Amino acid sequence: MTSSNSRLLDLDDLCQRIDTGHIDTVIVAFTDMQGRLQGKRFHGRYFRDIVADHGTEGCNYLLSVDVEMNTVGGYAMSSWDTGYGDMEFVLDPGTIRVLAHLPHTAMIQCDLRQLGGGAVAQSPRTILQQQQERARGVGLQALAGTELEFIVFDTTYEQAWNDGYRDLTPSNQYNIDYSILGTTRIEPLLRDIRNTAYAAGMNVEGAKGECNLGQHEIGFLYDDVLTTADNHAVYKTMAKEIAAQHGKALTFMAKYNEREGNSCHIHLSLRGTDGSIVFGDGRHRSQLYEHFIAGILGTLRDFTLLYAPNVNSYKRFATGSFAPTTIAWGTDNRSCALRLVGGGPSARVENRVPGGDANPYLALAAMLGAGLYGIEHELELEPELVGNAYDSGLPTIPATLRDARAEFNESEVARSILGDEVVDHYTHMADVELRAFDAAVTDWELRRSFERM
Structure with a gap:
């Protein structure tokens, strides 16, 4: 988990802000090969009720595309041969932040994990964590x-x-x-x-x-x-x-x-x-x-x-x-x-x-x-x-x-x-x-x- 300061939220604080209507959108994001944030926007109540406890999933092609988001062959982890399956987005509660330039929006960053398995070795965040x-x-x-x-x-x-x-x-x-x-x-x-x-x-x-x-x-x-x-x-x-x-x-x-x-x-x-x-x-x-x-x-x-x-x-x-x-x-x-x-x-x-x-x-x-x-x-x-x-x-x-x-x-x-x-x-x-x-x-x-x- 990353370090925190008084301006970062914990999960309880985020859920309270969702309940009071101060936050109605939560971005769940990871960083891809090119250094870009990729992920999903969730309605605040759905995030609190479902995503906060269980995380979410996304296609593993997100770590095997080019800058134009084209699927390309040759990657061992993701291809048509392997069916372009999903990977888990594992929330890091030490990264919850308010995005003041977007109305009523917060963001939480995440790690990537194989479905039912270990960390995605090719994920940039995992590489640095190691x-x-x-x-x-x-x-x-x-x-x-x-x-x-x-x-x-x-x-x-x-x-x-x-x-x-x-x-x-x-x-x-x-x-x-x-x-x-x-x-x-x-x-x-x-x-x-x-x-x-x-x-x-x-x-x-x-x-x-x-x-x-x-x-x-x-x-x-x-x-x-x-x-x-x-x-x-x-x-x-x-x-x-x-x-x-x-x-x-x-x-x-x-x-x-x-x-x-x-x-x-x-x-x-x-x-x-x-x-x-x-x-x-x-x-x-x-x-x-x-x-x-x-x-x-x-x-x-x-x-x-x-x-x-x-x-x-x-x-x-x-x-x-x-x-x-x-x-x-x-x-x-x-x-x-x-x-x-x-x-x-x-x-x-x-x-x-x-x-x-x-x-x-x-x-x-x-x-x-x-x-x-x-x-x-x-x-x-x-x-x-x-x-x-x-x-x-x-x-x-x-x-x-x-x-x-x-x-x-x-x-x-x-x-x-x-x-x-x-x-x-x-x-x-x-x-x-x-x-x-x-x-x-x-x-x-x-x-x-x-x-x-």
């Missing part, structure tokens, strides 16, 4: 924060679709990195997102402008890894819904245009299960911390697929772009893939590889699992990079989804950490994405070839 349990098994707890960037446009989602997502007007038309004036321009939207997220149980820090036109970031306080992933998934959906209510559209895609992409920097740290500091005394890094960093660094190529899961993800990696290309670590060095920040209780490693399209459960599971692998095998940390990582000549992260897919599929480390079922499943997800991309005729091809070839 790594969380690995940490607890050696007396450690993992804390994380994710920093999501997005670009806001002065158009509706419907009009953006009709326009082919081209020539959209960004809400800011120049670089507004840290600009108060720039964020004021769309403060009604930013304020609505911040306050709605807070009411939904998230601990909001603040908002700032970013470099691309119309680009912003809203930050949240760190929490245990599962709570952070749950909040991340809800926040992405919530932000899009609130933008639509304001007549705007926003995107978290990793690379919308040739300017700066949308990142999802992940900050991760460990403490003892008793809350003790394990990364050092603020002056010196502990050996455990160095092994942890070495594990994440040494497996960056193995797990790039889970940090950058789409074809578009790899457009973000460019020299001098603040998105990393080099497998290196440095102290407060934004040119490196891994940036070490803080000291003592705030010591943490920032992974700068993931983009805004990363599935938070999978990215956190990969990062935590890799770090624990480094501790278990006492991996030695290579020397710190001082200077510009882009010009260092060190090995680089995979440059394409095809390369990352091969690294992940062939990685004995990934298979030892996540298991064959999970690796095979998400390798196939990459294959599906690659086939779709290979079959597409792009604007670039049309411009170059229609008349001149």
Whole structure:
């Protein structure tokens, strides 16, 4: 069960609010392979009388479809051959939150279980929970924060679709990195997102402008890894819904245009299960911390697929772009893939590889699992990079989804950490994405070839 705060509801409180009419709709949701919330809306009274005690069910094809929700062959867990059966949605009562931007609505997140059996191994939330349990098994707890960037446009989602997502007007038309004036321009939207997220149980820090036109970031306080992933998934959906209510559209895609992409920097740290500091005394890094960093660094190529899961993800990696290309670590060095920040209780490693399209459960599971692998095998940390990582000549992260897919599929480390079922499943997800991309005729091809070839 995830951690709670005073703004999250317990099941009794939710049922009381249903009885008094304050809540009449309950969303039951899980996070799919692509990081999207999927599920059902229930009438409040039916939820209280039936679903609260028994959960609900949904088709297992929800973990074996592409972005367009097309069924595709090749998945072991779900196919026409197996009849596309159901799986159980198991409610997590520690995740009940009010969604203030939707009238009289609450949400509860859930785990997935085979009918009459165990957990669905391929479920992103289950994958992260298993790594969380690995940490607890050696007396450690993992804390994380994710920093999501997005670009806001002065158009509706419907009009953006009709326009082919081209020539959209960004809400800011120049670089507004840290600009108060720039964020004021769309403060009604930013304020609505911040306050709605807070009411939904998230601990909001603040908002700032970013470099691309119309680009912003809203930050949240760190929490245990599962709570952070749950909040991340809800926040992405919530932000899009609130933008639509304001007549705007926003995107978290990793690379919308040739300017700066949308990142999802992940900050991760460990403490003892008793809350003790394990990364050092603020002056010196502990050996455990160095092994942890070495594990994440040494497996960056193995797990790039889970940090950058789409074809578009790899457009973000460019020299001098603040998105990393080099497998290196440095102290407060934004040119490196891994940036070490803080000291003592705030010591943490920032992974700068993931983009805004990363599935938070999978990215956190990969990062935590890799770090624990480094501790278990006492991996030695290579020397710190001082200077510009882009010009260092060190090995680089995979440059394409095809390369990352091969690294992940062939990685004995990934298979030892996540298991064959999970690796095979998400390798196939990459294959599906690659086939779709290979079959597409792009604007670039049309411009170059229609008349001149």
